[in-house]
Amino acid sequence: MLLFQSILLGLLLGGLYALLASGLTLYFGIMRVVMIAHSAFLILAAYLAWWMHDRIGVDPLLSMVVTVPLFFAAGVGLQRLLLTRLRPATLTMMSVLLTFAIALTVEGLLGYAFTGTQRRVQLGYSSASFEIFGARIAVVKLIAFVLAVIALSGLYVLMKRTRFGWALRATIQHRDAARLLGIDTERVAGYGFGIGLATAAVGGTALSLDTTIYPSLHWHWIGPLMAIIVVGGLGSVPGAAAAAMVLGMAQSLLQIPMGTTWAQTVFYVALFATLAFRPQGFFGGRLAQRF
Amino acid sequence: MSLATHELRKAFGGVTALDGATVDFHPGKVNALIGPNGSGKTTYFNCVTGMIKPDSGRVTYKDRDLTGKAPHRIARAGLGRTFQLCRTFPRMTALENVLAAVPHGGLRSFRTRSDIERAMSWLTRLGIEHLARSEARDMSWGQQKLLELAGVLMAEPETVLLDEPAGGVNPALLDRIGTLIRELNAEGRTFVIVEHNMDLVMSISDHIVVFDRGRPIAEGPPSVIRSDERVLGAYLGV
Amino acid sequence: MPNASKRILVGTAIALLAAAILVFPSLAPNPYILSSGVLVLNYAVLATSWNFVGGFTGYISLGHGALAGLGGYATGLLVVKAGLPSFAALAVAALLVAALAVPLGMAALRVRGASFVIVSIALVLILLLVFQSWASFTGGSRGLVVPRPFDLSRPEHHRVFYYLFAVLLAIAVLAWWLIDRSRFGLGLKSIREDEDKAEALGTPTFAYKLIVFVVSAGFTALAGGLYALWFGDLDPVFQFSILTGSYLVLMALLGGVRNLFGPVAGAILVGTALEYFKVEYGDTPLHLVATGVLLALVVLFMPDGVLPAIGDLLKRLDRTKKSSIREVTAAELAEQRKAAV
Numbered sequence: 056m057l058l059f060q061s062i063l064l065g066l067l068l069g070g071l072y073a074l075l076a077s078g079l080t081l082y083f084g085i086m087r088v089v090m091i092a093h094s095a096f097l098i099l100a101a102y103l104a105w106w107m108h109d110r111i112g113v114d115p116l117l118s119m120v121v122t123v124p125l126f127f128a129a130g131v132g133l134q135r136l137l138l139t140r141l142r143p144a145t146l147t148m149m150s151v152l153l154t155f156a157i158a159l160t161v162e163g164l165l166g167y168a169f170t171g172t173q174r175r176v177q178l179g180y181s182s183a184s185f186e187i188f189g190a191r192i193a194v195v196k197l198i199a200f201v202l203a204v205i206a207l208s209g210l211y212v213l214m215k216r217t218r219f220g221w222a223l224r225a226t227i228q229h230r231d232a233a234r235l236l237g238i239d240t241e242r243v244a245g246y247g248f249g250i251g252l253a254t255a256a257v258g259g260t261a262l263s264l265d266t267t268i269y270p271s272l273h274w275h276w277i278g279p280l281m282a283i284i285v286v287g288g289l290g291s292v293p294g295a296a297a298a299a300m301v302l303g304m305a306q307s308l309l310q311i312p313m314g315t316t317w318a319q320t321v322f323y324v325a326l327f328a329t330l331a332f333r334p335q336g337f338f339g340g341r342l343a344q345r346f
Numbered sequence: 347m348s349l350a351t352h353e354l355r356k357a358f359g360g361v362t363a364l365d366g367a368t369v370d371f372h373p374g375k376v377n378a379l380i381g382p383n384g385s386g387k388t389t390y391f392n393c394v395t396g397m398i399k400p401d402s403g404r405v406t407y408k409d410r411d412l413t414g415k416a417p418h419r420i421a422r423a424g425l426g427r428t429f430q431l432c433r434t435f436p437r438m439t440a441l442e443n444v445l446a447a448v449p450h451g452g453l454r455s456f457r458t459r460s461d462i463e464r465a466m467s468w469l470t471r472l473g474i475e476h477l478a479r480s481e482a483r484d485m486s487w488g489q490q491k492l493l494e495l496a497g498v499l500m501a502e503p504e505t506v507l508l509d510e511p512a513g514g515v516n517p518a519l520l521d522r523i524g525t526l527i528r529e530l531n532a533e534g535r536t537f538v539i540v541e542h543n544m545d546l547v548m549s550i551s552d553h554i555v556v557f558d559r560g561r562p563i564a565e566g567p568p569s570v571i572r573s574d575e576r577v578l579g580a581y582l583g584v
Numbered sequence: 585m586p587n588a589s590k591r592i593l594v595g596t597a598i599a600l601l602a603a604a605i606l607v608f609p610s611l612a613p614n615p616y617i618l619s620s621g622v623l624v625l626n627y628a629v630l631a632t633s634w635n636f637v638g639g640f641t642g643y644i645s646l647g648h649g650a651l652a653g654l655g656g657y658a659t660g661l662l663v664v665k666a667g668l669p670s671f672a673a674l675a676v677a678a679l680l681v682a683a684l685a686v687p688l689g690m691a692a693l694r695v696r697g698a699s700f701v702i703v704s705i706a707l708v709l710i711l712l713l714v715f716q717s718w719a720s721f722t723g724g725s726r727g728l729v730v731p732r733p734f735d736l737s738r739p740e741h742h743r744v745f746y747y748l749f750a751v752l753l754a755i756a757v758l759a760w761w762l763i764d765r766s767r768f769g770l771g772l773k774s775i776r777e778d779e780d781k782a783e784a785l786g787t788p789t790f791a792y793k794l795i796v797f798v799v800s801a802g803f804t805a806l807a808g809g810l811y812a813l814w815f816g817d818l819d820p821v822f823q824f825s826i827l828t829g830s831y832l833v834l835m836a837l838l839g840g841v842r843n844l845f846g847p848v849a850g851a852i853l854v855g856t857a858l859e860y861f862k863v864e865y866g867d868t869p870l871h872l873v874a875t876g877v878l879l880a881l882v883v884l885f886m887p888d889g890v891l892p893a894i895g896d897l898l899k900r901l902d903r904t905k906k907s908s909i910r911e912v913t914a915a916e917l918a919e920q921r922k923a924a925v
Contacts, residue, residue, distance in 0.1 A: 151697075152833060157880065163873035164873055316713060418786050429780075446782065451768040498785070
């Protein structure tokens with residue numbers, strides 16, 4: 056039963072990982088940018104959800120009405136105003152530093168505004184749970200998972216079914232060719248960044264439901280997320296989603312014999328193993344070969 | 347036999363870039379590789395020089411198998427190359443750009459007298475010795491093309507692969523590059539040139555290989571190629 | 585002769601810097617200031633060590649803090665658990681970390697920049713995890729006490745380590761200079777400028793990157809180990825802090841990664857500022873904000889560093905004085921020929 060419960064929990068966790076990793080993958084696909092600040096924005100969104108609940112008294116889920124458009128705009132701004140300023144030749148390296156700097160700034164500002172105290176959203180349904188075949192699952196975890204699935208499906212439809220999605224995929228695959236097709240790749244790249252950051256807003260809200268948050272929490276997320284995008288093959292959204300599910304499940308299962316802390320090492324082991332033996336990743340992603 | 351490939355294949359996703367390219371270049375000659383855009387010439391260069399790995403097929407040089415070897419090993423085997431859009435080391439001086447091609451590393455100073463003399467003589471031969479202390483990023487396009495060539499020659503390759511040496515250069519420089527290639531060839535270097543400028547190709551080549559859709563469709567001396575119908579067809583899309 | 589005058593200028597600057605570093609302990613008014621001096625020198629060694637990779641190859645590591653921490657813990661554990669003499673432990677620790685850098689580099693350097701950065705950050709996070717959790721071996725969050733190598737009073741202890749760090753800094757700077765003027769160094773710099781091109785010219789890029797990464801890790805571990813012997817108390821939260829790595833990057837970038845003394849200058853600047861703010865304002869989250877904003881500004885507006893930016897400015901001012909650029913290059917050419925022949 057414990058095993059079954061772990062599998063279910065791993066599945067739920069993997070959904071959130073998949074959503075967040077897809078954001079990271081978008082940035083990398085669009086501009087070859089490893090966006091270190093992604094998880095800092097995740098925590099920022101979680102804080103905003105907590106704050107709105109704590110001060111205004113609205114349900115954390117409603118905070119997305121504000122945070123999603125806000126983060127989308129911030130993502131567009133980040134790409135258009137900051138990243139395009141960097142020299143193309145050193146873009147990958149310098150963008151890492153820039154987004155790292157943004158992560159530090161966000162963390163510092165969170166610490167300044169909300170102090171380092173640990174925060175947790177207290178909801179009427181926080182402690183509710185239900186049983187399925189003997190496994191006990193918290194309702195909030197299920198809500199978080201459903202949120203992630205909805206957002207991911209939305210992303211999938213957007214990428215595969217819309218004209219914008221077509222332009223975005225073309226930009227990711229071959230920027231010059233996309234330009235020749237009449238796509239305004241600069242604008243598409245900006246919107247792509249906005250969407251990436253919007254996934255962090257959704258993820259952060261989901262996270263706030265059942266996690267204790269504090270400013271430096273984002274470092275616990277960025278490591279696993281980077282491992283996921285490398286294992287998934289840098290730049291491949293389905294690859295990242297698959298890797299997220301597999302690794303989330305592995306983490307959850309390893310918690311039984313190893314404990315929560317050591318189970319986290321599975322991400323780093325997977326990261327090193329992938330780079331050492333199969334640098335192009337395990338799920339497609341031919342981009343990775345040269346990065 | 348010098349540089350040769352056998353049944354070289356490479357596909358990117360669903361697009362076939364090389365479709366069984368079997369080519370035998372003539373040693374000691376100026377070979378040209380021509381063909382319409384997208385016929386796989388640059389992919390071919392990249393496979394030969396190890397920048398990308400072919401899906402199948404063989405690359406041999408002087409009966410040595412070079413397939414899938416690292417680019418620096420292929421360079422050390424005596425194959426030098428330039429890039430389609432010329433590439434130099436932007437924040438290094440012209441002299442350093444050329445010295446970077448000296449083989450064998452180690453902690454010895456890179457400014458040894460003999461190396462500098464050799465580097466300067468290449469810069470002089472290409473007519474850019476007055477720019478020796480300028481950084482490459484401050485040089486004009488044409489000067490950078492000459493600089494790239496000087497760097498490649500510094501490594502003393504027996505075979506030189508040039509990817510569009512005439513791309514974006516003015517007519518005066520074009521003449522000079524043409525003459526230079528013939529001179530360097532007369533000194534014993536084999537050339538393989540990808541080029542779109544037909545005047546240059548026809549005037550300096552001994553042997554021409556025509557690519558279409560990832561494989562050679564014709565080869566021979568300029569006089570034959572000029573009147574080959576398959577070539578005309580490939581170019582005109584007939 | 586502009587070359588000779590430049591050489592004299594550089595020589596004088598180096599002599600002044602060395603003199604200032606050597607005289608500092610006797611000028612320091614109290615042991616606290618002296619200990620700040622030790623910390624700044626420690627940063628100078630670390631930033632210079634970082635610059636073996638960052639400056640030559642252009643690969644930016646955010647994980648060098650972890651390599652230093654590893655050097656510190658290895659030294660401490662070898663003294664405490666294996667009973668090695670302090671400085672033997674330091675040497676062995678540096679070798680161990682350098683050896684560990686080989687598989688790390690193999691995984692991180694086979695492909696291009698992005699995975700290197702990812703590995704460097706992952707290194708910090710995983711080591712923090714391991715050293716906090718494996719309490720029975722590392723002391724965990726309680727920390728690890730490293731016995732002092734000398735039986736000295738506090739000011740004397742600081743003074744001795746101050747000079748030890750100065751010696752290590754001199755060795756690191758010398759090694760950087762040796763590589764900078766070597767063929768190996770030129771190969772590394774060509775990787776920084778255009779890796780494909782370097783490889784096409786015959787440079788074994790992977791081997792070069794790996795070697796210089798190992799050298800860099802060795803020096804970093806030496807600095808970390810020396811810190812452990814000096815400070816005497818290691819805590820995983822500080823040894824494996826992502827902040828250490830970002831300070832190093834900031835220092836090196838600020839001072840200029842292509843300059844021999846760039847990282848040292850950056851370390852003196854940032855290190856002093858860090859110490860000053862710690863005394864004045866204590867440990868606040870605004871530290872992070874200041875570091876982040878400063879790093880972003882440098883990356884956006886002065887990616888070549890502050891010193892080179894000032895140098896460029898001076899050069900431009902100098903150039904306007906002369907009649908034409910053409911003349912300068914001609915003069916330099918004559919100079920060059922004289923030097924070459």
